[in-house]
Amino acid sequence: MKETWRWFGPGDPVPLHHIKQAGATGIVSALHHLYRGEAWPLDEVIKRRDEILAAGFAWSVVESIPIHNSIKLRSAFHEHFIGAWKDTLAAVAKAGVEVVCYNFMPVVDWTRTDLQWQLPTTGYALRFDAVDFAVYDLFILERKSAEADYPEDRVRAAHDRFHSMPQVRRIDLEQTIIAGLPGAEASYNRETIRNLIAEYRGVTAAELRSNLAAFLREIVPVAQEAGVRLAIHPDDPPWSLFGLPRVVSTADDVRAILTSCDTLANGLTFCVGSFGARADNDLLAMAREFGARIHFVHLRQVTRELDGSFHEAEHLAGSSDMVGVIRTMLEEEAQRRRAGRPDHEIPMRPDHGHLLADDIGKKINPGYSLVGRLKGLAELRGVVNGLKYAIPELAR
Numbered sequence: 001m002k003e004t005w006r007w008f009g010p011g012d013p014v015p016l017h018h019i020k021q022a023g024a025t026g027i028v029s030a031l032h033h034l035y036r037g038e039a040w041p042l043d044e045v046i047k048r049r050d051e052i053l054a055a056g057f058a059w060s061v062v063e064s065i066p067i068h069n070s071i072k073l074r075s076a077f078h079e080h081f082i083g084a085w086k087d088t089l090a091a092v093a094k095a096g097v098e099v100v101c102y103n104f105m106p107v108v109d110w111t112r113t114d115l116q117w118q119l120p121t122t123g124y125a126l127r128f129d130a131v132d133f134a135v136y137d138l139f140i141l142e143r144k145s146a147e148a149d150y151p152e153d154r155v156r157a158a159h160d161r162f163h164s165m166p167q168v169r170r171i172d173l174e175q176t177i178i179a180g181l182p183g184a185e186a187s188y189n190r191e192t193i194r195n196l197i198a199e200y201r202g203v204t205a206a207e208l209r210s211n212l213a214a215f216l217r218e219i220v221p222v223a224q225e226a227g228v229r230l231a232i233h234p235d236d237p238p239w240s241l242f243g244l245p246r247v248v249s250t251a252d253d254v255r256a257i258l259t260s261c262d263t264l265a266n267g268l269t270f271c272v273g274s275f276g277a278r279a280d281n282d283l284l285a286m287a288r289e290f291g292a293r294i295h296f297v298h299l300r301q302v303t304r305e306l307d308g309s310f311h312e313a314e315h316l317a318g319s320s321d322m323v324g325v326i327r328t329m330l331e332e333e334a335q336r337r338r339a340g341r342p343d344h345e346i347p348m349r350p351d352h353g354h355l356l357a358d359d360i361g362k363k364i365n366p367g368y369s370l371v372g373r374l375k376g377l378a379e380l381r382g383v384v385n386g387l388k389y390a391i392p393e394l395a396r
């Protein structure tokens with residue numbers, strides 16, 4: 001597997017030479033300042049590429065090209081924004097990037113309720129607390145008819161927690177949920193998120209799925225032509241938030257997406273942490289079934305709790321079989337080598353890291369710490385090397 005590392009560009013508190021020291025050889029990046037759906041100018045893409053190359057890396061993956069809401073809703077101006085998306089795709093292809101990650105989550109991208117949840121080790125993890133999320137939706141955002149989307153006991157628990165929640169925590173909870181995590185494509189205030197959620201009123205999962213399929217019909221041929229492999233990222237968490245549909249959460253969802261345009265260019269980002277937040281996702285079965293179309297792998301995992309809460313565990317701990325997933329990916333690579341596929345080296349990145357040691361108290365993009373990710377990468381590399389040593393066919 002190609003060891004890659006997400007770099008948010010020149011403003012990232014983790015500089016390229018630290019990534020070099022971590023031993024990664026590929027960079028995952030995007031023009032994060034261009035997130036409103038407009039096309040990325042070719043010269044800016046080339047400039048980013050040159051910075052990456054000059055530091056001795058390959059630009060392995062673009063994560064993400066944002067998808068404007070009008071595309072997800074197929075509302076006014078969607079043709080314009082699909083055109084812009086294709087232009088961006090053409091620009092990144094010209095810069096030599098072969099894999100493009102994107103997501104199709106309506107309104108909110110990846111979502112957590114706590115950015116500094118202390119672990120027994122005294123490090124810090126990101127956490128999604130199902131009751132806190134309901135507190136925000138029901139009692140702070142006061143979304144209309146939101147109670148209908150929660151079981152009664154959740155509404156009661158949220159009610160109680162809201163009333164005992166200090167004001168500072170209420171503010172922090174709102175910021176954490178709607179102000180935009182790193183790499184998320186938008187940030188909101190209470191007013192703008194309310195309006196956007198309202199635009200989705202009545203949009204069913206079936207409609208969102210068909211809007212995604214319509215989008216794919218337009219972009220997959222362009223990607224194919226340009227030699228780019230698309231890799232849709234799963235919903236994080238993989239279930240509905242704010243009553244909005246989410247359609248990249250389960251094996252059935254992925255199957256529907258991959259078969260809707262049944263070609264290599266239409267592929268998947270296999271994010272162990274996102275899919276792994278659901279107990280009914282069988283990760284090994286999914287890795288095997290979709291293996292040939294997996295173009296990018298996010299290696300991190302979560303510890304699930306019974307009520308739907310989870311926190312981000314150590315890369316080799318948590319509720320999923322990380323070693324099994326890695327083994328399946330190595331088998332897939334070996335298979336690709338045998339078949340002579342040029343894309344036999346699958347890019348992976350250690351996704352998210354705890355806040356550890358020198359990370360603590362530093363300005364850091366939540367989830368994208370230096371020491372935490374370095375530990376993650378080192379552990380994952382150990383698994384890869386150990387598996388290849390123990391099972392020599394995986395190295396051939």
Ligand code: DNO
Nearest residue numbers: 064102103109110183184233
């Ligand atoms: C979180 C990431 C997401 C991801 C986008 C993909 O750390 O996995 O921000 O980049 O959702 O489009």
